[in-house]
Amino acid sequence: MVGMATAENFVLAIGTKKGLWLATSQDRREWSFTGPHFLMAEIPSVGIDTRGGRTRIMVGVRSEHWGPTVAHSDDLGATWSEPEQGAIRFPEDTGAAVERVWQIYPDAESRPGVVWAGAEPISVWKSTDGGEHFELNRGLWDHPHRSDWGAGYGGAAAHSIVVDPAGDTVHIAMSTGGVYRSLDGGASWEPRNKGISAYFMPDPNPEFGQCVHKIAADSAVEGRLYAQNHHGVYRTDDNADTWTSIADGLPADFGFVMLTHPRREGTAWVVPLKADGERIPPDGDLAVHRTDDAGGSWKRLSKGLPGKEYNSVLRDAASGDTAEPAGVYFGTRGGTVYASADEGETFTEVIAHLPDVLCVRAAVVAGA
Template sequence: MNASESFVLAIGTKKGLWLATSQDRKQWSFSGPHFLMSEIPSIGIDTRDGRTRIMVGVRSEHWGPYVAHSDDLGASWTEPEQGAIKFPEGTGAAVERIWQIYPDAESRPGVVWAGAEPISVWKSTDGGEHFELNRGLWDHPHRSEWGAGYGGAAAHSIVVNPAGDNVHVAMSTGGVYRSLDGGTSWEPRNKGISAYFMPDPNPEFGQCVHKIAADAAVEGRLYAQNHHGVYRTDDNAENWESIAEGLPADFGFVMLTHPRRAGTAWVVPLKADGERIPPDGKLAVHRTDDAGATWKRLDSGLPQSEFNAVLRDAAGVDSAEPAGVYFGTRGGAVYASADEGETFTEVSSHLPDVLCVRAAVVAGAPVTAAASA
C-alpha cells in the first residue's frame, strides 16, 4: 500500500452508521453512531476525482428515507433538499427505502446510481446531490407483476459495464433485467435461474435473485446468489448456469467479486430459506478463484458457533492488493480480512443488526471524525 493511502470502513445498521479508518487494515479507529436510531440500508463510497464522498441511504421513522453525504469522513453531513430521491408528481408512489448506492466508473465522475423500494432505479449526474427516476424500468409492463421479497420490494443490485451502455439490475422479486442502451429500455434475463417456488419454476421473470456482481476482468461474466442457487453467466446474462457444486448450501445473500482478478468471487452460505443460519452453526466465507468450478472454505478467525445471518449488502471488498474482504452479521459483529478472506479479525462487536458494509482505499493519512448525528 502507498504510504499516502489509508482505508475507510462504513457500517450501516438498524440504529445508525459507524465509520472506521485504518492505515494497515489491522487497527481501526471508529466514530459513531451517526444518524442514531435511523436505519442505514445502503452506503456508497465515491473515491473518484481525488476526494472521498460517503453517501448513505438513511431511513428515519420520523423523516422518512433520504440520501445524505459527507466529504470529510463524517465530521459533517449534507442532506439535499427533497431527500435527493423523490418520485415525480403523477407516479402515485413514495420512496420507502433506498437499497443501493452505486458510484459509476472513473470515466464518468459524478454519475451515481441508486436502487429503491418500491422497485425503481435512479441516476444522479452530480455526485448524489439529486437523482432522476429511470422511467424505462419504472414504466416497464412487467412492473405490476414484480413482488416483494421477505424484506421488501427491493432493487438491490446495479452493475454497469466500463463503457456505460450495458446495465444489469437485480430485484427481489423480479429477477435480473438488462439494458443495452444505458438504461433507456430493459429486458428480463433469467434463463437458467430457478424459481422453484412458482408454478412455472423457469419463468421469464419473477425470480428472487438476492445479489449479482460482475467479474472485473471478463466482459459479460456475472455471478448471482439466488433464493437457493448460485449462478454464473459468461454471455452477458443470456444464459445462467449453476456453480453451486462444492458449497455446503446454495442459499445465501452475499455475492462479491474481486476488484481486478478474473474468476474470483466470495459467498457466505446459509443453510436454507427456512433455516437462515450458517450451515452447522459455523460461520464461513467461501471463495472461488476459477469462476465457480471449485470453492474454498475460509473460516480462520471466525467464530465456530454462530447462528446469525449475513445480509446481501452487509459485505464488501476494497481495491487494495491483496483485496480486503469485510462483512457484518445480524448479531452486530463485523469482520475484516486483509488477505482476500484467508484470515479474518473481528473489528467490532455488539453493534445493532448490520445491514450494509462498504470499504475503500482513500488518499491521505487516516483521520477519524468525531461522532455526529
C-alpha cells in the same frame, strides 16, 4: 504498494438498524471509529465515491419520522448534507413514495458525478451531481412487467446495480423479479433470467419472477457475472443471456452475499446459509467461501471467525476493497463485523455489539 500507504488510507462504513459507524485504518487490522452517525435511523445502503481524488460517503438514511433520503459527507462524516427537499423523490405523477434506498452505486471513473441508486418500491435512480439529486429511471418504472413484480421477504427492492465501465450495458437485480438488462444506459430494459430457477413458482423457469439475492460482475472478463439466488448460485458468460449453476462444492446454495475480486479473473466470495427456512450458517459454523476458477471449485475460509455463529449475513453487509491483496469485509445480524486483509484467508474482528448490520462498504481512500 498499498502496504506502504500513509495512515488512515482505508475507510470502512457500517450501516445498521440504528445508525452508521465509520472506521479508518492503516493496516486493515486496527481501526479508529466515529459514530454513531444518524443514531436510531436505519442505514440500509452506503456508497463510497473515491473518483477525482475526493472521498464522498453517501448513505441511504431511513428515519421512522422523516422518511428516507440520501445524505452525503466529504469529510469522513464530520459533517453531512442533503437537499432541503430530499435527494430522492418520486415525481408526483407516479403516485408513489420512496420506502427505502437499498443500493448506492458510484459509476465508472469515465463518468464522474454519475451515481446510481436502487430503491423500494422497485425502482432505479440516477444522479449526475455526485449523489446530491436523483432522477427516476422511467424506462424501468414504466416497464410492463412492473405490476407483476413481487416483494421479497425484506420488501420489494431493486438491490443490485452493475454498470459496464466502458459501455452502456446496465444490469440490475430485484426481489422479486430477477435480473433485468439494459443495453442503452437504462432507457429500456429486458429480463435476463434463463437458467435461474424459481422453484417456488408454478412455472419454475419463468421469464421473470426469480428472487435473485445479489449479482456482481467479474472485473476481468467482459460479459461474466455471478448471482446468489434464493437457493442457487450461478454464473453467466454471455452478459446474462444464459445462466449456469456453480453451486457444486458449497455446503449450501442459499445466501445473500456475492462479491467479486477488483482485478482478478474468476474470483468471487459467497457466505452460505443453510436454507430459506433456516437462515443460519450451515451447522452454525460461519465461513466465507471463495472460488478462484469462476465457480469450478470453492475454498472454505474461516480462520479468525467464531466457532459457532447463528446470525446471518445480509446481501449488502459485505464488501471488498481495491487493495493488493484485496480486502474482504462482512457484518452479521448479531452486530459483529469482520475484516480480512488477505482475500479471506484470515479474518479479524473489527467491532462487536452493534445493532443489526445492514450494509458494509470499504474503500482505499489514499495512495502510497
